Amino acid sequence: MSLSPYGTWKSPITARNITQGSVKLTDVVVDRATNITYHVESRPSESGRSVLVESHSGRDIVGKQWNVRTGVHEYGGGPAIVHAGVAYFSHFTDGRVYAVDVEKGSEPRAVTPESKVLRFANFDVHPKHSHLLVSILEDHSDSSSPISVVNTLCIINTKSQTLTPLVSGADFYASPKFSPDGTRVVWQQWFLPDMPWQGAEILVADVLIEKDKLEIRNTVHIAGQKTTHSVSYPAWATNSTIVFTSDKSGYQNPWKYELEASPVFSEPLNQDFGEPAWLLGRPPFAILDDSKRALFSAFQDGRSVLYLVDLKNGTRQPVDSPYVWIQTMQCTGAGKVVFLGDRVDVGPQLVVCTINPDSSAHFTSLSKPPDTPGFPSSMISVGQPMTLKAAPDGRPVHIVYYPPTNPEYSGSSIPGEKPPCATCSWRSHGPHRTRVEHDDPVLYVPWMGVARRKFLRIIRIRQRFRLAGHWGIVDIEDCIQAAKIISHAPYDLIDPERICIRGGSSGGYTALGAVSMGSDLRTFAAATSCYGISDLRLLMDDTHKFESGYGHRLMGGTNAEIPEVYKDRSPILQGDIDKVVPKEQAEVIFESIQRRGGVIEYKLYPGEGHGWRKEENMVDALERELAFYEKMLKIKAEYA
Incomplete structure (x- = not known):
């Protein structure tokens, strides 16, 4: 094995061979009548379109002109269902729902009316009247403001291609499911300003079908409460038993409802069962x-x-x-x-x-x-979870450390040199947690002899409450303190003078804040923000309905109530159709830093939304980011 300065290790891994031909699996669909498994995959090489695939054979169910994806809640999720050999899916291009025979491979036919303002997701098929589907319906007829978008539950009659209202009144809905005998239906709902993991309810109702029309009667609230605690992922175990998760104990744990709601475990387990529901489905x-x-x-x-x-x-x-x-x-x-x-x-x-x-x-x-390079495990940097005690109050900060890994090198040729580090706040997405994982930067960066650290933020609900009123303070400070701790004794894992921070969306906000308004602006030598938040005031005014109340609890009030707080916590690389964090936020930062003579690079990717989906843009973003680090950290990686 050779010795060479960290960051200069020769690597066969390029951004191109990481992303070329790769796919991202996004959903799992099982036909309950046949038990055949299907999945949805996003293909960067096909402009990021999503495809429904029969899993055993790898056969595409729809052709290249179809995009099995939904824009409900902007983040989407739950775009398809298969029942008795018929697939129903949302086509992202026009928002309509289509049906297709999965065996015959016939051309999909529309089962919802033509419309440019309606979106559908999270379907369930009635077990006895299979032409009737329950679905989330998101109506964008009034686009004057985010909260003017209307979310309801509806019934899709796939024979008549008509829609019938089923449930309305809440701001959001998820997980509608018929009981096995079709006599009842359950669903989750919540209201602004809550996110579904902050406060949500589960309700159940009797189903009545007369003359091909489905209605509900005797609606009962079974669990959950606005603002106080959330309940998620309702599913039928039997015709009389509903299983779901509830964070009433402080952690998301299994619960069930028969005659009344009760926890499955006699004592709560201090672990969260389920992720915060940014996307629909994903039980x-x-x-x-x-x-x-x-x-x-x-x-x-x-x-x-x-x-x-x-x-x-x-x-x-x-x-x-x-x-x-x-x-x-x-x-x-x-x-x-x-x-x-x-x-x-x-x-x-x-x-x-x-x-x-x-x-x-x-x-x-x-x-x-x-289809990543397929290198043996010796070439993959394995994440090492660590819990640190952050100064000054000693609170725990959770990180995952990825050491420099390349079987051709045993270390640095410079005595005592510590590796530079690309700190990733990518998964520190709002009040959430990150994980040990295998992803593109894990493959790409450590091979050059650059360490990588990810900030594990907010796993438990009581930790989420710690962010209440302190977003833009606690999260940024934790990143700074974690970087300082692992770059000094007793850890001494990385070079304290060569640490970068990167992140996307609210992780991008953390990255921007860490270099502009943290307690020590010298901690990080550079920052990368991908579709990140820069102005919290504009975010609350311009973002989509799903997140329109997101900042209220995290900031301690609305922009109108505490304008100075929003201003003080706004750290004044983006897609041009991003409805979550509009591109204007990145442009404000670029112009401001450029005007003051700072070092900044800005790239706008046409046709992208909140995240990169197209292969050419994913490659370009990775290559630009690495080149930026090389310049800022004064290193130069060489490629075989």
Whole structure:
């Protein structure tokens, strides 16, 4: 093995071979009538369009002119469902819902009226009247302001191509599901300014179908409360039992409803079962086909863990798993659960978990691993979760450290040199957590001899409350303190003079704030913000409905109530159709720093929204970012 200064290690990994031909798995769909598994994948090489795929064969269900994606809540999720061999999906281009026979491969036919203002997502098919679908309906007829968008639940009659209102009055809806016998329906709802993980409700109602018209009666609120606590992911175990998660204990734990709502566990477990629901769908558990047990995923020490849970007596058994991140769990029958899973050395795959008679589990991959370079595990930097005590109050700060990794090098040729570090606040997205994971920068950066650190922010609900009124203070300070701690004794892992910080969306806000309004502006040598927030005042005025109340609790009030706070916490690389953080925010920063003679680079990607979806833009963004670090840290990486 060779010695060479950190940051100059020769690497065969380029941005091009990381992204070329790669796909991102975004959803899992199981046909309940046939137990055949399908998945949705986003393809950067096809301009980022999403495709519904039959998982075993890898066969596309729709042609290249179709984009299986929804714009509901802007972030989307839940764009498709398959029932008895018929797929129903939202086509992102026109927002309409289409039906297609998955075996015949016929041309999709529209089942909703033509409209330029309606969006649909999160479908469920009635088990006996399969031409009737329940769906979220998002109506953009009035675009005068974010809150003028109207969200409801509706019934789609796929025969007549008509829509019938079902539930209205709340600001948002999610997870509508019919009971197995079709006599009841359950759903989640919440109101502004709450996000679904801050305060939400679950309701259930009787279903009445007469003359091909579906109505509901006897609506009952079963769990959850505005502002106080959230409930999520309702699912039917039987015709009389609903399983969901609730954070009433301070952690998202399994609950159930029969005659009344009650926790599944006799004592709450200090782990969160399920992620904050930025996207629709993606349940963190699957009820097995015996209806008595469920396989749950939870978060512990920055990674996913699995539990086999007895829904009747509340016992749980840990299930050993090599997957550090698990989401979107669905039962496929015969004691099998399929989910999206990441390992530290392999990117997201479609995984089948088979529960054996002794309650142990066997895992097999149902999909081809993402077409990244396919290097052996010795070439992958494995994340090391760490909990630090941040000064001055000693509160815990959670990070994942990725050391420089390249089997051709044993270290630096400069005695005593510590590696530079690209600190990632990417996953510190608002009041959330990050994870040990396998992603593009993990492959790309450590090979050059550059360490990488990710800030683990806010795993538990009580920690989320710590951010209330302190967004833009606590999160930024934690990043600064963590960088200082690991760059000095007793850790001494990285060079304190060569630390960069990067992030996207509100992680971009953290990155910008850390170099403009933190307690020590010398901590980071440079910052990268991808579609990040720069002006909280404009964010609250211009963002979409889903996040229009997001800052109220995090800031301690509205912009009208506390304008100086919003101004003081606004740290005055973007897509031009971003509805979450408009490009004007990045342009304000660029012009301001350029006017004062600072070093800044700005790139606008036409046709992109809140995140990069097109391969050429993903490659360009990675290459530009690395070149920026090389310049700012005075290093030059060489490529084989």
